Amino acid sequence: MTTMVAFEKINEAKANLDDIYNQPDPRAYFQELKKLDYSIPNNAKPVFQKLIADLKRQRHHTIHVLDIGCSYGVNSALLKHDLSMDDLYEHWNGEMLADATPEEVIQRDREFFASLQEPKDLEIIGIDQSRNAIACAEETGLLNEGLAINLETEPLPAAAKEGLAPVDLVISTGCVGYVTEKSFERLLPAVTRDEQPWIANFVLRMFPFDAIEETLSEWGYTTEKLHGQTFAQRQFASVEEQEQVLEHLVKRGIDPTGKESEGQLLAEFYLSRPAKEAVAVPLDQLVLA
Structure with missing residues (x-):
């Protein structure tokens, strides 16, 4: 069984939220995810900040981050600005913006993010198969560059390769499962x-x-997992979703007691670095110090 087929079977257990990922603006995305207390970008932020800070000390130049499965530039909003997921949920409040056109929402977002302080030594590129999400994130200035592409089914365009050469850090917060080694x-x-x-x-x-x-x-690369720590992604969308996820975990030999059994999808953190760098500073020392 190929990795993609195996992942597809596991994904059948998850609620299908595809309809919110390709809207012309982020309102539906944030309105739906707020109901599920979607919080993984918030929980990942301090880890990413430590990695970025360490890379700045080592490389002495603007740090270029590539966000795989970036959607509307959520990780970028949190990393570039002093914002939380709660701030974004409030900003894209569906009821408050109910009568606005997508164009009005994007113009409002462009002005809002331009008014915030932004680090001069951090640039973020995003990849996502949602063309609307990528276009929106570029237009609002959250992404310095966006690539609307599904690398599971199509090669990286030649024109994109040059822009990816300076990348210092590749990140993802939940796209593994839709994304494989391919x-x-x-x-x-x-x-x-x-x-x-x-x-x-x-x-x-x-x-x-x-x-x-x-x-x-x-x-x-040497890959390390941060042992003994999990990060909440979101609440389960239904009892059925939770039951099916618990079943998959047990099949993998993973005990969900006291974790997913309590009602949330949980993630673990993996960091892959060139072997010499991984030996020099262990993962625990890097992110928990």
């Missing part, structure tokens, strides 16, 4: 042309990471 195989030749980037993935516990880890290993 996407990384297509990205790695582009993002490793200069210095090798660090690759930071928050992965739901029901999805195995071994195939991606093996692919990264072939490119000289």
Whole structure:
């Protein structure tokens, strides 16, 4: 069984939220995810901030981040600005903006984010298969560049490769499961042309990471998992979703007692770095210090 087929079977357990990911503005996305207390970008933010700070100390230049599965630029909003998910939920309040056109929402967002302080030494590129989400994130200024592409089914365009060469950090917060090692195989030749980037993935516990880890290993990476710590992604959308996820976890030999059994999808954190860098500073020391 291929990784993608295996992931598709696991994804059948999850609520289908596809309809909110390709709207012309983020209102439906945030309105629906607020109901589920979607919080993984918030929980991932301090980890990413520590990685970015360490990379700045080492590399002494603007840090370029590539966000895989970036949707409307949520991680970028949190990393570039002093914002939380609650701030974004309030900003894109569906009721308050009910009568606005998508064009009016985007213009409002452009002005709002332009008014906030933004670091001069951080640029964020986003990849997502949702063309509307990418276009919106670019128009509002959350992404410095966006690529609307599904790397599971199509190669990286030649024109995009040059722009990805400076990438210092690749991040994802929940896209593994839709994304397999195939996407990384297509990205790695582009993002490793200069210095090798660090690759930071928050992965739901029901999805195995071994195939991606093996692919990264072939490119000289050592992958570490942050043991003993999980990160809430969101609440289960239904009892049925929870029951099916618990079943998949048990099949993988993972005990959900006291974790997913309490009502939330949980992710674990994996960091892949060039072998020498991983040996120099262990993961626990890097993100928990």
